[in-house]
Amino acid sequence: MARIDVRNVSKAFGAGGHVVALAGINVVIADRELVTLVGASGCGKSTLLNLIAGFEQPTSGEILVDGVPVSRPGPDRGVVFQQTALFPWLSVEDNIAFGLTLKANRHKGSPQAVTNRMLERTGLLPVRSRRPSELSGGMRQRAAIASVLAINPSILLMDEPFGALDSLTRSIMQDFLLEIWEEERKSVLLVTHDIDEAIYLADRTVVMTAQPGRICEVIDVDLPRPRRYAMHSDPRFIALRERVTALVRNEAIRAMSAAQAA
């Protein structure tokens, strides 16, 4: 069980809080739901993810995970970063085992057994003893996802996880993520600026506007599951894409001219 409640959250930065990154955000991510957060760059979507992860505190409002306010990062909320968080001095398998060898996760089972299962599940068995620098971008991000899944968080927070990958690898990784999600059914919040990705993965996609960051619209994605790559040409998908694109583009243009006027 893991439900995220974001209640009336605002976040301001800078001296005297003059830069408002987020204003009055309300969003609920239900248990085992996959929600994507899409918007132009600078709309505060990564800030919202950082707040839920507990790396930063909201200026006002509150964030609850299963009814408990978030105060700091913790292994119940696994974060996958855009810049792959793998320790360059550890092999792939030691990276995956890292979380489980921490005191906080001792009770979660044998690092050895979990690591082996993760290596197998992510297709990284042949490269288990390699170092991250010896892997391709896609493999690295798979290893990073495996290292987060190893500690078995009930929530997965993903900050543009495939943003640094080429488009072919990205679409393969999207299917990989969906496959994992179909199996493990965690609550997922995924931040992206790729509209196709936002729709293809999501149960619901949250469109954000910039300056200050607000929720513009929440769109239900009524495509059947499991998703297939061919759905990219489904009329429903195309209609959704046009709708989201119009929203994001209008907002980006409005934000840019507002910035010029200021």
Place this chain on the structure above:
Amino acid sequence: MCAAPADANPTYHKRAATPLFAGWRRAALMLQYAAFPVLVLILWQVFSSVGFVRRNVLPPPSDVIAVWYDLVTGATDVAARYSGTWLDHAWASIWRVFAGFAWGVSLGIFFGLIIGLSRIMERVFDPTIQVMRNIPVTAWVPLSLVFFGIGNAPAIFLIGLGAFFPTVVNTTHGVRQMNLTLYKAAQMMGASEGELTRRVILPAALPSILTGVRLSMGIAWVLVVVAEILAVRSGLGYLLNDAYLFYRNDVVIAAMLSIGLLGFLSDRLVVLVRHYLLAWNVKETFGGQD
């Protein structure tokens, strides 16, 4: 249509290296390495032997080698009062270098970590360290003699001081330039403060720390000579200075070369440890790892 061609892994044929060709290549390589040092030795030998300078002002390499041999073995007595004393002196210097090095480097890593991790500790300690590290360590010689008297203590103090500053500065730098994402990832996984320090910060800062350690090793050999000239009656620095007073320039040069050799070997030791610990840190740079 898209099947891989039959020869999916073509082998690229190098020019066949015949044994004769390989032998020539090796000879050419050796020549590149050896040419300059051999030339220097020959010029030096000729220069000293033909009487441009007096033999006891600049003894030729043959004399230096002979006296060095006697210094080490005590077999021929050409080194007279120094005959057979090399091992004791060398050991005294090595011991001092590593003793001073041990406390200087440990303290440097400790302060580097706390300064790098905490803005408060930075404000408390960093200004003092930044000012103090601009005082040449040799300027500490008079005070260290007054405080610690004649003996090992001032030598170990000076060497430690010399090792402390490069280590603390480089450790601080290493902590500061750590990838924040790694820190956040470990924090998210539930790492405690101790685990973060031991398993994330320390390994991330290690390349920088070892750069500091390597610089410290170089300085340590400078300071051991200074200390031994002034403060103790053993060690290669003492041997060098004593032989100078007795006008035994052959012994002086043998002592100089011994110090150079030991300095070189201890640098290699640090590099070896570095290669072992930092096998992961191979960067794609023009010069490679070092």
